[in-house]
Amino acid sequence: MLKVKTGASVNTNAAAAGKEAALQVKENAADMKMAFVYSGVQYDQKELLAAIAAELPGVPLIGNTSFTGVITQDGFISGEDGFVGIMAMSDEALKVGVAGMAKEGTARETGKKVAEMALKNAGTDAAPDYFYMTAPPGEEEFYLKGITEVIGRVPFFGGSAADNAIAGEWLLYTDQMVTADGLGVAFFYTDKPFANKYTGAYGETDKMGIITKVAQNRTLQEIDGIPALEKYRQWTGASKEQVTEGNLLAYSITNPLGVKDRMGDLIAIRHPMNGNADDSINVGNNLAVGTAVILMEGSVDGLISSVGKTLEDLKGRMNGEIGGLHLVHCGGRRAGIDNRIDEVTAQVKKAVGDIPFIMEFTFGEYGYEDDGCNTCGGLMLSFTAFGK
Structure with missing residues (x-):
């Protein structure tokens, strides 16, 4: 049976925080197969992880x-001086292969190497039942391509490392490494149920156009042959000041863009992040010329209520009792919610009761919908349930 336990600390000392959080999950250490760890950039991550590992020896x-x-x-x-949350998973029947490394060569080449390492660490050459991925913002889709080369299309979940000020201070890690630019994965092998609900939970408007020019995968230059920022202002009625440079990042939290998958089952959100002087838009994920982009709409109330609705959808997908939940919530959405964040906690508890969970806040979210391909997006929710 799967046993999930969470722990946390806001101790100002990284090592002390790691020890405090680890002690809260230690009771199931005998069958503990892995633990998720999420922390504040204020900490020395190596000290934090070493302290956790000392309490949970041999646990990836x-x-x-x-x-x-x-x-x-x-x-x-x-906490102003740091925070850490841990979710540990214990099950004698569960097998997990964890691996990570700093980027070597291209992101795709690194993805392939890390996938091969994870298989080796799991002691098998078989593809996992599902997997978790963490990467820095920027090349998530290419890391994923490298992993897929090794194991094929396997359901996945996860999110991109974040910091507190979009200053590039983010880090990702395993118990074996810490890096700002690289990849970490966990391959899961189990006969227990698994489900993921991946959504932006925004409303679709009737304002859409064809992407006609893109630079370097993530700079949207033209929609319908018109400069992208000009088109965005036409659609939203935003002033020039509201979408100039970094102002666009906050403005677009309730007015992002979306791209549909080939079957229309999923709208992957594309977060407009910077309005450039040439009227192009820096976007948080890859775009392709010749595809349609849609203006989406939402509200802060909707960002909050969507947490409960998404969890209800997730519960409906599970065939069996839920043992634990891993909830990836976009950091941009969290910024829009601001001091109403306790309402998000209330949404989770109302939907799932006493089921243990951890929610992280990311700068990119990963998941899939129905029979579609694994997808990376922004301003999204990727909620995952593990069968008990």
Whole structure:
């Protein structure tokens, strides 16, 4: 039977915080197969991880820095000098292969190497039942391509490392490494149920156009032959000041863009992040010329209520009792929610009761929908349930 336990600390000392959080999950250490770890950029991550590993010897760790905090059953956990949250998974029948490394060569080449390492660490050459991925913002889709080369299309979940100020201070890690630019994965082998709900939970408007020019995968230059920022302003009615440079990042939290998958089952959100002087838009994920982009709409109330609705959808997908939940919540959405973050905790508890969970806040979210391919997006929720 799967046993999931969470722990947390806001101790100002990284090592002390790691020890405090680890002690809270230690009771199931005998069958503990892995633990997710999410922390604040304020800590020395190597000291933090060493302290956790000392309390949980031999347990593979994986995770990344999270935007401003984490949420567990105990509520929103944050501290000016740092924070850490742990979710440990124990099950004698569970097998997990964890691996990670700093980027070597291209992101795709690194993805392939890490996948091969994870198979070796799991002691098998068989593809996992599902897997978790953490990467820095920027090349997530290419890391994923490398992994897929090795194991094929396997359901996945996860998110991109974040910091507190979009300053490039994010880190991702395992118990064996810490890096700002690289990849970490956990391959899961189990006969227990698994489900993921991946959504932006925004409303679709009737304003859409064809992408006609893109630079370097993530700079949207033209929609319908019109400069992208000009088109975005036409669609939203935004002033020039509201979408100039970094102002666009906050403005677009409730007015992002979306791209549909080939079957229309999923709208992957594309977060407009910077309005450039040439009227192009820096976007948080890859785009392709010749595809349609849609203006989406939402509200802060909707960002909050979507957490409960998404969890209800997730519960409906599970064939069996849920043992634990891993909840990836976009950091941009969290910034839009701001001081109403406790309402998010209330949404989770109302939907799932006493089921143990951890929620991290990321700068990119990963998941899939129905029979579609694994996808990376922004301003999204990727909620995962593990069968008991």
